[in-house]
Amino acid sequence: MPRKIRSERGELIKKRIFGEFGVFTFALPKIAEEVMPGQFVMLKIKDEKDPLLARPFSVFYAEDKVLELFVKRVGRTTTELFALNTGERVNFLGPLGNAFKNAGSSVVLIGGGSGVAPLNFYARKYGFGRFLIGFPSYLEGLFDIFPDGVDIVTEDGSFGKKGYPTDYLSGDEGIVYACGPLPMLRSLEKKRSKNLENTYVSLESMMGCGFGICAGCGVKKRKEEGYFRVCSDGPIFSFSRIAI
Template identity: 30%
Template sequence: MPLFDGRVLANTEIASDYYQMDFSWPTDVRAPSPGQFLTVRVSRTAVPLLRRPFGISGFIPAESHPADPPEAIASMIYWRRGPATALLAGLEPGDTLGVMGPLGVGFPAPEPFSVPILIAGGVGVGPILFLANTLAAAGYAPLLLLGARTASSMPRVNAHHHVQVRRSTDDGSLGFRGTAIDLLEQTIGVVSGRLEIFCCGPEAMLRAAHECAVRHGLPAWVAMEQTMGCGVGACMACAVRVNRPERYARVCTEGPVFRSTEIAWE
């Protein structure tokens, strides 16, 4: 597994307790694809001991920007919620970050000529933003639905100009009033074409997106977020029940992205 020290380039608050960290990515490490993740060693001390998983929210290849020596830039969006992410929030440009990645299986390409509808809530915003910008650059016109509880927790994101962004808040303080799934239902009702759903967020949202997709007969892909130990397939900490003969899949190596019908929703 590629292990490297990333150099922090920026660490910016983009909503209340949400941050975007940009860091250097060596040219000899494979470029990540949307939906893949990293594990990060946030401290050189014993606490917190475990590496923590984070999705990748953007990637600028070395050849697309000037740097001497050449290096790529990766980004992640994280929510400061406990000891590891509090340490991350305290890092400054020039600090180093112990990274392992890219890991896991990301989102598949949508069917040709389909309209991708991308939905994110909570910490799901990073992987979905990376997917939206990658699809827009490849000629798709994705719809990006971002859900948050209230306006102050809605991350400010840099979306490609071909990405159509719609926002929902539970309290109606920004954009559509309701959940991202309510907005998804409304969007499905007004957008024509061959729709395909891609979702990343809390499990309740993934399940609701799956149920919505089944109701409308649409294909859906979900990025699962399980507690991880090793991150490389060795410990089974991340196992999720699936509708397959073997009954369990490891989210870190067989996911995190699955076709929504593969998951045995509890």
């Protein structure tokens, strides 16, 4: 049975900024109660027509009627979000999309930049075997927000291991869950070429509606003609089913 998509106004109750990244905590009782790791919400800051469309964000964590987003500032909506004051309210739609299956605490999680968000929710709810996160550089306080045992990788080596998180995979791991920028996913695809079936990626494509109506979020099917809709067929896919 399809789950109910809720429209809810959420009050910003806490914000923490780390350079171009931020964690935003909203009081959002209905969505927070139902959302599962891997699912996303559509966020619209203002009712105005510009920007017209809401934007998708994976849930970084949810518990006790409170929901957290981990956001990279890149454009209009995210800039407005960073400027929001506590006590202000914004519009949410969710929970949307599929969730990560609970594969237990031996799963390997690998996230790059804002792509760490859905994996953090999985890690905190179900546990993990390894949790590799990649960022360009050290940012004060940023790495303290992740669970104990996380493996930090910075491109410039200013903190943790040096390079990219995919450098630290052998390819022979069991189940891998990943989310991050396209270059990271392409490198993951090469590393895991013999294990694509067990490699699941959450895609951060451009979206219009977020729930299957506009056809604005296609990803090519790997084995057959045609496209999946990232919003309603995903955002999580086995790498063996999609071509990026």
